[in-house]
Amino acid sequence: MAKPSSLDTLIELAQENADEAGKQLQLLSTERKNAEDQLKMLLEYRQDYAARLQAATESGLSASNYHNFRQFIATLDEAISQQNKVVAHIDVKMESGRQRWYAEKRRLSSFETLRTRHARQQAVRDNRAEQLASDEMSAIMHRRVRRNH
Template sequence: MASADPLLLVLKLAQDAEEQAALLLKSAQLDCQKRQNQLNALNHYRLDYMKQMQSWQGQAISASNYHQFHRFIRQIDDAIAQQNRVVADGEVQKNYRQQHWLDKQKKRKAVELLLANKAKKRQAAELKYEQKLTDEFASQQFFRRKPS
């Protein structure tokens, strides 16, 4: 009985590595989406607050309230700027995970190609051997039937 091809173990390891990379990519994509949603929420909150302030136009607003409003808007803007950096970092991480997954996928496909080529060569050798046996059998039959 022939032992199992070591490339099958390499293929299994490559498949496992690709699967793990795919899970990490999915996690990075979800994290990136979460970060983007948080940024969208901050932008929406800022917009709502600005609309609220705009609705107060024409009304008497104390200098203290006006100052607090601008300070709060600056804080929201700072939070938005920070969240933009968080989103950018998430994109970098996602792109890294995607490249990592593509590399693992490429390795798996290379091992599959090696196995396919090996199988083709083995099949060609088997066909050649079967043809040789058939030819030998035919020539033996020919010589046995030949009248002496």
């Protein structure tokens, strides 16, 4: 079995780093979807509560109940604002994660290109050595044939 080269080790490490960056990006994507779902739920809840307030206002509502409705809606608005910030923060982390993943993939690709280039150069050297050996063998055979005649 061939001894692994340092380039093979670098490729293995780069692959591990790219895989890890991909996993982190996937986790962030799941986290973002959950945050989006929560934001959607808050928006729906706010819309429902605003509709309840509208219906209660039309049927008559005491000032204290009106105040409670408005205060609860303001609390929902604050929760929605905070959730929007959470989603935006995750978006920033995702972009950073995406950039890291791209960088790791480029690094891996560079190492693989180097390995391919090295293998190609080694094949050229091997072919030359084989050709030299063949030429030398032909020369020896030619000399033997000439001596025998």
